[in-house]
Amino acid sequence: MKALLIAEYRQGKLLESTYELLAFAERLGAEKAFFFIGAEAEAPHFDGKVYFAEAAKYGEYNPDLHKRLVLEAVQKESPDYIVFLHSSYGWDLAPRLAAALKIAQVSEIVGITADGFEVPACNAKMRRLLKPVTAQAVLTIQSGAFSYQGEPGGTPSLVPVELADSASRIEFIGYEAAEKKEVDLARAEVIVSAGRGVGKKENVEIVAALARALGGELGATRPVVDAGWADHSRQVGSSGQTVAPKLYVACGISGSIQHIAGMKKSDFIVAINKDKDAPIGEVANVLVVADLLQFIPALLARLSK
């Protein structure tokens, strides 16, 4: 069994998460080769084949050209699995590649069993076990689900891939950094975050009051930020801040994969949610099943004593 692992490269650097692909391939027991578009000096540390193209020529983000380059490597390598991270790079390219090859695609794999690949469904409340029907398949793996232990090492043997025609429909203008910060959550020892369960903007104040009572900062989920109820710098999660405070209190937060990615390293996690099945319960040390609008005022009354 062979796996072609698609490395990620951004702003001139190989992304560390690339090595999670190695951990996944090891779990599969697959023979491994990398595919890498970047600068030669940044190639993955790995004793084996690395299909390589220059980012200087093909861009860091160019799904048109990158798809065709991966297809070149697939032709040379004939892998059983083409494996991406489930990331803004991976979920962009994977379906295009799968459709071009007319082969199965399984997204956001969190586990491997004898019967197939395990993926989340229904906002992480359920799981599905999926099996590709085709001989080859495109896979994306959830970031953090397969962690690579140890120091990557080795000397890659680069196999160049090229396109005769590098004309493309897409023009990459550049990157924009995240907006300026109202707060640096990474420094906070205590973070109390508001989710959509607060219901409306005015209720964010109840959560903010709990944050003050605990000597901490207010955090928020993405829908709360998108609705303009909290500043973007307070967003915790894969597209916001990654935090690891001593205490994290999640109020009215379901516990989506993207939110949990940003706070699961907290020392102690308390969740307040009216839904006992909310996936936040999977990472919480304490889950209080209650309506936050009633519960938090009752809690504040006790904390002020």
Place this chain on the structure above:
Amino acid sequence: MKILVCIKQVPDMESRFRVNSAGTWYEEQDLAFRLNEYDEYAIEQAVRVKEGLGGAADITVLSIGPDRAVEAIKKGLAMGGDRGVHIKADQPHQMDAWQIASLIAAFARDKNFDLIFTGLQSQDRGSGQVGGMVAELLGFACVTTVVGFELNGAVAAIRREMEGGLRGVVRLALPLVVTCQLGLNTPRYPTLPNIMKAKQKELLTFQAADFPVGDSLVQTEKMYPPEKKGRGLVLEGDVNELADKLAAILKEKAPALR
């Protein structure tokens, strides 16, 4: 300008999910269905493009699903879509993303759409595959995870989101598939007059069998709730008692309370 918006109806994610008798999907009975959150942004963006062109655009809102999917289509029409297309499939979960995309592409192929909006992902399946596959099948360019969209003539300037809040800015010509991320815009609430008007709008109905697509490429072995591992303390009951218990725990855990 011809615009297609692909939408899906999904259960309310706060529901309690039970596995169906086949063991491969959730039991639909007793669930409340609504428009996939990501697709609301897709409809809104299509309507904004039309408004930006002074109304010189035609928006088709398409959904593949059982009869209940018509409600999602009606919402799309009330938000500003011009025409609904319902491709009837009683058990759409039995189709994989490839088959859903193939159906959409089969419908769209000869219709000369300039822009196709989809959601980044459906909340129940969450595969994030359909948009990219439709693009590939139609030979369109595609940009995913879009949080900013501007049209200048036949060229779109697009912001796409990456990890940690970083964004990439790209420019490309139509035709184009765009997959919409949360926060792209602020989806409007349909007003009562627009809900009434939507009832008069054209609704075309097809059967999935009208568009032959191949077999599925992925097989679902089973669906099940996640294993409850490492789960901590669960506190339930009277609010005042709960508050006593948590206050005691927090007094230990919050440095400021010590």
